[in-house]
Amino acid sequence: MEPPVTHSASLARKTPRDHRVDALRGIALLMMLVDHVPDDLLNRITIRNFGFADAAEIFVMLAGYASYLAYGRLIDREGWKTGIHRILARCVRLYLYQTGMTLIFVWTVRQWRHYQPLPEYTIEPQLAHGYGWLWRILTFDALPSYLNILPLYVVLLALFPLIYWVLKRSLWLLLALSVAIWAIANLDPHITIPNWLDPNGWYLNPFGWQFLYILGILGAVWASKHKGDLPYRRWAKVLCLTYLAGAFILCFPYEYWHVPSLRIFPAPPNTGKSTLAIWRLLDIMAIFYLVQSSTALRRLSADRIGQSLALLGRNSLEVFAFSTVLDLLGRLMFASFGINLWDQVVMNAVGLGLTYALAIPLDRARQRAKAARSPAVPLKPAPASE
Template identity: 90%
Template sequence: MEPPQPSPSALTRKISRDHRVDALRGLALLMMLVDHVPDDLLNRITIRNFGFADAAEIFVMLAGYASYLAYGRLIDREGWKTGIHRILARCLKLYLYQTGMTLVFVWTVRQWRHYQPLPEYTIEPQLAHGYSWLWRILTFDALPSYLNILPLYVVLLALFPLIYWILKRSLWLLVALSVGIWAIANLDPHLTIPNWLDPSGWYLNPFGWQFLYILGILGAVWAAKNNGDLPYRPWAKALCLAYLAGAFVLCFPYEYWHVPFLRIFPAPPNMGKSTLAIWRLLDIMAIFYLVQSSAALRRISADRIGQSLALLGRNSLEVFACSTVLDLLGRLMFASFGINLWEQLVMNVVGLGLTYALAIPLDRVRQRARAARASSRSAAPATPASE
């Protein structure tokens, strides 16, 4: 199945908001909320237990999809200067959220230790004392565990103008460059950005993960030619389902659920997340195709259940920041007071409740702002046609 070359009309065509994208992103945010607390029982039912990929891959691929819709159309409509200015403003906002979360992370752990003993792994030893690490945090030279996806997004989004410039000239050149960089990163894991806290470098290696981001962009280009849908092909659906079924058989945690093993051969030896191994890449591509080519899921995403997830997806940055802080508090609670069913119940109910308590008013503000912009555009006097 060959991706089509984007024509100028396709690149500038306005696409109505696809609730599947927001709903899938919202689902990924919920999975991150429980996955980042290793002892949370709910993370036993997230996709990382049933395939090669996890919520991070969903998040990054949809970031590429959304970047094309938000900034590609903006560049075509208002020019490169406006598009780059908007991208830089978004990058700055992401940077401030990342820095703020990291400082809250370190301060919270240090204060907690005044009252409750904590194991060393709750914070990297380099961050435990003093403030000589501060400049490393500010320059992304130090990325603590669970705080590594926003810096990746900042790098990829900052590169979007270059990516889009290449895309408008040659889709296949963009694909060739992206595949080549991804392949080199997988062959040589030393091709990465240094991380003061980890000799292996950034956990989510931008040289590998850029391919997934660009695939999201190409998916948006393709969907633009088909009213926001990826073209439905029965053979492609069957192939994706077969791959996901095989991944399920290989990755399912049989030991945890105490059920008979169904693996007829071992899982692939290299399933590295850092450089986005091929198995992970194919896994998330299959999921993305099945979702974005499904008319049924498009309808479901617009109903009450779908909109409850899309609510989170439309406010993903704020929801992610809130979830990250809640995850930290959950890990500290379990480390200090142990794990029991009641603590699990309270933590998950409170975490979910606070997440929606943040997203609901944010979404109302967003909808009012959008309505105001639409009203101002409709009220603006028409520009006389040039003679």
């Protein structure tokens, strides 16, 4: 008689962890680190220069993908009460990080101005004096520049129980509702959440960006039915590569690199980020499909280079908050002391080093905590013949 299947044996037969999402999120975090310093030379080689989308789209789509894996499965396994409790705890954590970053942002700029003159764009005028704005920060009524993605994530994650409830009843109903809301937001961009610092409202309009988040959720549902991979289709790969090649030709900064332009017609205006214009949406969907349908990239994400990126993605909140503070310091230093190549090399090297100096111990602590939660798996003695 064969021995019963134990928990440890079932663990051993599990499919190896897919690190592509974590690695891709790590790449997005590194791009955000340089994109948010406008004068940094490295932001000339991030994806926003070679297509319609940028790191923010990657971040939000992966947030939807990870939300399904983390909270959808938790709800199925342990019930709605446990799932909602875990979601609310995460939202509170995101809220505290957002509020803390904003207060650090305002305090740092105010203190810096005591010693060095700064241009007006380093802080919104409404935040430059007094403290009457504080309650607006605490209620997300005031979102400063470069600090608008976590509030979007809080809203979308808080809605996840409702999204998942609709998904359990009809995937197509969820998709239809999401498309309709996204289309309305694009037809009338004034449908958004007010922002005291910007008459146009939240820069990342939740009514538009919810579509990308839900596409991430649906991508996770689809991939879960195929052992974590999106189904490989040659025609889909060719279509995605063709679209990305066209986006590259239209968006490449020919003028900056002083090379002849290959555009046969003008690129779409770079104003579709707020409501997630269709060309940006298709851009990130193509990238996501190519990554999540590639078994070669699955293997690459598990090797040394992939893991060096994945450890950033596994600790995305802490890394994002820390890199946002580094970005602020970089902008202040460039604004106060000017820009030269040596300063940029040093600043990028220090920023990258400090980011990994934070992520490595965080990741080790995360792995230790995960091991402590897992049941001990006794070692099976090797047969005498081995």
